[in-house]
Amino acid sequence: MADRITPRKEDFSQWYADIIQHAKLADQAPVRGCLVLRPNGYALWEVVQGELNKKFKETGHQNAYFPMFIPESFLNLEKDHVEGFAPQCAVVTHGGGKKLEEALIIRPTSETIINSMYSKWVKSYRDLPVLINQWANVCRWEMRTRPFLRTMEFLWQEGHTCHETEDEARKETLKMLDIYLGFVRDVFAIPVIPGRKTESEKFAGAEETYCLEAMMQDKKALQAATSHYFGQRFAKVFDIKFQDRNSQMQYVYQTSWGISWRILGALIMTHSDDQGLVLPPKAAPIPVVIVPILQKNKDNSEVLNVCNKMKEELMPHHRVLLDDRLEHSPGYKFNEYELTGIPLRIEVGPRDLANGICVLARRDGKKSQVKLSELIVRVNEELSDLQKSLYNAAYERLKNNTHLENSFSTFKEKIESESGFYQLHWCGSRACEDKVKDETKATIRCIPFAQIRETGKCIVCEKESTGRVIFAKNY
């Protein structure tokens, strides 16, 4: 029995060695919490980039790039922002063999450096809106790291926009959240709950933070994406002013929004099973693999000809891999593609050819025989059905593990034994939020947009509730 990495649901960091590797830099300079994204894993990230870039273009956004180094003084301008980020910043103090006059921060996020440019670029209402996105790496020196979910350096995209009016900026914030929602739902097959963050959980420097909260297989919450409304807070400290339609000087209204490679962690933890990675077809860089049943030292030309024809037939619609390696047995390949999550495998051997059929094997275990003449239709059917069924399974899990609870004591008991989303009435006070956190480790993941129409009492203080919010343990 081969002794390859055997993935276990409860230990997702062991999953899919082909995606990641922990970086062990040279012995003299080891750095904790770094990941190497191997080619297969980067291909997944490219799916994220490709899909989001499509949406960004449709909505008039452009990609740009800004420096990785941020002068320390930039970060210090916005009070909440610096308080939030200073503890986890990596700071460059030396360069060119000399101590720098002003330290440089390695960007933990780019609001400050980007806004310093925006203040030069924006002069008139005619310059607005500014709709820019950046694909970049950022660095946050976390105390404890977890592969994908909390790494020292990570890949993400961050959009930064300027608008003429508050209304327009607020709409932008929600529009981008909606784009993320569509992406994680339709491509990654991850159901999420959209909502607003509480004062204590929101982005350092934002007026409002919105988010998508997903539920992993262990029923813990994971924030899948965020979108922030800044109002004029950064505009005022970076002096981003424009002359409006009435010739008055005004500060811009701003937003920022981002999704990181954490979403790859979410993908893994949402769908994968003990056989390895499970990729929804639309998220798979290669959704279809053809495994011919070959024999060494024999004439395989008939089987290979058919496989090549199949590949040609399918390629216009899907990326297809034809695995004609002779050095591995078919069984080896079957297992390999299950481990790496390929959604659909086509098996073709001499026996099938005699009957004019092939075998379709889905990553979720469903197998069927298909006439060669119906291949394309059936492949498309199976892929779209698999996409749906993965989403549905995840949605059922989210639904079945989201509970309404009205008593603090039963809630404490329940969340002790069973993680999940708990919709609890909350008065809106920081004190009650903190009390729940202290006693249960659960925090308010979001104030969901979808509110149940009812009145109620805060689960802690029993004052009148502002509505039900989602409490959960999270990553």
Added chain:
RNA sequence: CGGGGCGUAGCGCAGUUGGCUAGCGCGCUUGGUUCGGGACCAAGAGGUCGUGGGUUCAAAUCCCGCCGCCCCGACCA
């Protein structure tokens, strides 16, 4: 930073009451037979036993220091 664990071949590990030439599985190389669910046989290659010091006739093994990694916790949009 606290608590726990670990460091031996590319990967995963055994060996640790001091004792012989440091071993096993996977992977790798070569040859042959296989090939419809992780093939088998044979022959090979591959090691400063994390590091520095000490004890000893003798150290992967015992003692002390250092370094690094992992897990749990504190921290965290």
